[in-house]
Amino acid sequence: MxxxxxxxxxxxxxxxxxxxPISRQALAKHLAALDHAxxxxxxxxxxxxxxxxxxxxxxxxxxxxxxxxxxxWDERLARLKSEVExxxxxxxxxxxxx
Numbered sequence: 612m613x614x615x616x617x618x619x620x621x622x623x624x625x626x627x628x629x630x631x632p633i634s635r636q637a638l639a640k641h642l643a644a645l646d647h648a649x650x651x652x653x654x655x656x657x658x659x660x661x662x663x664x665x666x667x668x669x670x671x672x673x674x675x676x677x678x679x680x681x682x683x684w685d686e687r688l689a690r691l692k693s694e695v696e697x698x699x700x701x702x703x704x705x706x707x708x709x
Contacts (some may be wrong), residue, residue, distance in 0.1 A: 612641055613650055613665065621654050621664040 615630065616622040624638045631638060642663050645651040650673070654664040 612638075613645060616651060616663060616665045617670075621662045623660050623662045625660060 612622065612627060612631070615627060619626070622642075624635050624642065627638050628635065642651060642661075646653060646663060649666060649669045651663040652666050654662045656662075
């Protein structure tokens with residue numbers, strides 16, 4: 612849904628209906644959740660149709676968090692690999708945390 616909004620500039624429940632095999636109510640709840648999370652914002656109300664557009668500032672913050680989390684996981688996995696591949700490496704007797 613977020614990808615569609617990014618690609619098209621905005622989206623709505625009717626616009627997403629053909630792409631997702633879920634009810635209109637479920638689509639509306641997902642869009643509202645993305646709005647609540649700060650990733651989308653209400654752009655306009657046309658009759659009963661609400662359109663949403665991406666919040667550019669929120670996507671940058673989310674991308675930064677993902678990069679930081681990825682770096683932390685890479686560090687942990689590198690330490691694990693080093694322990695396992697070390698001569699006599701044994702996961703049953705781990706070294707103290709660093």
